[in-house]
Amino acid sequence: MNRTWILLTSIGLAAAIPNVTFAVDGVVLINQANALAGNVTPGDTPGFPVTISVSGSYRLSSNLTVPDVNTDGIDITADNVTIDLNGFSILGPVVCSGTTTVTSCSPQGIGMGVSSFNVNTAVLNGAIKGMGLGIVLRAAARVEKVQISSSSGIGIVGFDGSEISSSVVTFNGAEGIIMGAGVVSGSIASFNHGNGIEAMSGATLISGNNTSVNGGAGILVRCVSLVTGNTAVANAGGSIVTQQPGCVLANNAP
């Protein structure tokens, strides 16, 4: 093997090795630099979105700034992926305005802060601001301790079997949270242009949330669902609005 061949082989190998930095505990770190470089997982092209094609634990080690409103921040194409935002933010270009409830957002777009087409995704511990949509996840997902604001559209979309907990979804250009047959608990949904929390599949547990000053209902839910221990104040479309009979409402205020 001559030196030229060795060099070409080395270049080829280098290009095939994912641009991965591991934390000391084996979690894969994602930051703006390796997002722009690409190859965070196989198939991830340089720039945004960062594509996560391998199950595992991932953690931000810097903010991620997404250049335009139609580009996603992180796309997940594998099952069983945990994204720990680690206190950092995914930032897009959208700015929303309004004296209390959002009246307009600009620019409008469909870029998602975190998007998954697969099951068992978790997004934890950070913020997503100024995206087209904040988080859109499929079934059996979990969003915990995440702040979503100034999305031009919906803050969080969760499918059946998912849970959104201890999160703050505020000042978004459409609904704060749309949930399937899952759980929304201990969260704040306020100042959104549409409903604070909307759950139209039935079989949803909505517990211990605070919804206020939304342009639609504080909570809009299809029955049978359980709505307990929530506060809903000063929402233009009503406090807790149920569709079809059979919901159980307990210990909500007012």
Add this chain to the structure above:
Amino acid sequence: MNRTSVWLTLLGLATAIPSVTLAVDGVVLINQANALAGNVTPGDSPGFPVTISVSGRYQLSSNLTVADADTDAIDITASNVTIDLNGFSIIGPVVCSGGVQKNGPTGAPPSCIPTGGGTGVFSPNPGNAVLNGEIHGMGAFGIELGVLSRVEKVHVSGNRLDGINVREGSEVSSCVASSNGGNGIVTGTEGSIRNNSANYNASAGILAFCVSLIEGNMAGVNFGAGNIVTAGSGCVLVNNATQ
């Protein structure tokens, strides 16, 4: 003692020291690497299951992935052990059809393969707790614990049998049990089952042996025995919803 025997003694000591990483608060960290290395506590052999033989607090610092359906992820052989999943997941190889899939409900009960006996966290001992994370795709149960146990803020889905199965006097709260191949949540007598969601499981959403307190749960679209099923008399049901 000559130098050779000193080295041999040190080598012996080194192999006897558990492969333990402590968090700054003294909690023992468990991740895939030290699970595979073994010796997390005395008697823990390399690979899965991680055996916890010493009372105390343990916390995941990465997901744990178990390769075969017959192997447990964590076996607790002591009492008074708390496993904080710390937002991470225990992931087994089982895949379920039916229940809820990524595009939504299928209208069919979950059916899971391959068959196996592996459980996410297993203990026959009293007084243990599992908190704050997810357990998917195990060959048998997501969680199976003994009496006086506690399971809190855990997602269990796509496990071949029950998502959570705990014995008498245990507490299950703020959990999500979805699309499991058995029941979502099973508790023994004198249990407390509060603020859980149990949907799309192949058998009951919640199965509780009375007397137990069942409060603030949502159970819907379960395919087998019913949404909330009580066995015996005297259970107290408050502010639950079933569909």
